[in-house]
Amino acid sequence: MPTFLSENEHGLWMTEDERENLKIDYRIKEIIVEAKSTLQHVMILDSYSFGRMLVLDGAVQTTSLDGHIYNETISHVPLSIHPNPKKVLIIGGGDCGVAKEVCKYSSVEQIDVVEIDPMVVEVCLKHLPEVSGGLADPRVNFIFDDGVNYVQNSPTKYDIVIVDSSDPIGPAEVLIEKSFYRSIFNALEEDGLMVCQSQSPIFHGEVMEQIFERVHDIFPKTKMFTAVVPTYPGGLWSFTLGSKGYVIPNEARMKELDALYVNEQIMASCFSLPEFMNKQLSKYR
Amino acid sequence: MPTFLSENEHGLWMTEDERENLKIDYRIKEIIVEAKSTLQHVMILDSYSFGRMLVLDGAVQTTSLDGHIYNETISHVPLSIHPNPKKVLIIGGGDCGVAKEVCKYSSVEQIDVVEIDPMVVEVCLKHLPEVSGGLADPRVNFIFDDGVNYVQNSPTKYDIVIVDSSDPIGPAEVLIEKSFYRSIFNALEEDGLMVCQSQSPIFHGEVMEQIFERVHDIFPKTKMFTAVVPTYPGGLWSFTLGSKGYVIPNEARMKELDALYVNEQIMASCFSLPEFMNKQLSKYR
8 A cells, every 4th residue: 555545344445644733634545656756655546535635745736626726716806807918937836736826827928837847747737637727838848956946056047936835844935935936036027026934824934924934024015814715724824926016916817717617706705814814914004 | 631622742732524525633631621511512612723722512613713803794794784772682603702793882781691501601601711702791681591582572663683593403404584584574573684694605505595595585685795704614704684675785884993893994895795696696686
């Protein structure tokens, strides 16, 4: 039996137990891919509750059932804020879900996806079509490199940078360092903006605030928004926007959009934060 | 070892496995209460991730960490919509969290809590203060009765009815029947309104729509709103409002409120639904 999987009288299970105090067991229909890349353990599993899922080192990254919520939120908020986005950089995002959403904007001419692990892109394009959409758009360029390294030496100035990182534990920890946000600032056009996922306000309130504070120290304007991501612990998920200027979404842009989660109302309300988050962030106002 | 609990080398665990395809294991610090009432298995457990939790028949009902999100949402939405609420009926709500929130309104004169199981009230008042607030307000009357039976023969006309039910499986199934909503309609004043929790839009979309349809068939005005409830599957949770008249929250009322989750912005945006929910409910517009 491959790592992270077990079998009992009710069938095959994948146990997510990277958290110390909470374990989640997903009943699995079928193992689609189980492999080791040079960097990590990679699986595509077909689950009963969430459909096909991408699992990296035993942690669920995205699923067919709800991947669009995260991907639409982290994409359409910045893309509807920038009045004329042409060049977009996605750091991470190997499941191709963010790139798929960015492709919906006709103004966009270039989408660079900097993913460290080619195997993630390969298996998601092939076996996770609900998330990746089988992405085949000539504007998308895959760059298989370390995100920190790439952005430090970026040959291009971008209008938007989207940091679609995994949890800031181990190798991804550098993706919440201040020097990384500084590099992103430098890789942006004079009216550019960035967004990053900033963890659960409920379970990782300190990390969330740390990310917000660091972005706030570097960018003239900082805002936080949220979405509900069913497969992430706590459901409520935060995102941080750092901008050199623009911060107001053009909600009307949602009208023409083919989306499952975002719409004009969600775009207008995603910056409405629960009171405990407002209080926590009030010192940065 | 009591039912639903097990021990391994990492400590004591409570496994929530009432769902067929998804199990959640909570690491437990201490068993505070473990008992059988005449109706169900009742536990108060102190967990590492969520603090103290009320567990009925092995299913987590509310926790110290996030109970306020559900309780504030299901209470303050109707209480801020009705211009002068005096009499409020809570069906279920044995953990006392909803009653605690309703007590924050000085206009309210009478709060009747119809809970079927006295033991739930007893253990929550004593051992779950973060949720129940140790509730001791002379306006609150506990009526230990079956909710369906009580509301059918209600001696009082209410301004607001809040249905704080457990999942509509087994004994609670009658709490989503059309005849039940009809009884609530009859127990309401001429300008009264009701709210009920209507399950996860992601995992129980059919039940959610069924509830909405039934309420919509009986009440002149129906609206749906959402909150994020971290300990419920999927995080995103729906609530249905049925009203004889009023449907607009008075956001200003949130200013004077001592709340952790709701505020003016959340009240203004909780009726903003994700696009897949809008589409699903569009036939009832």
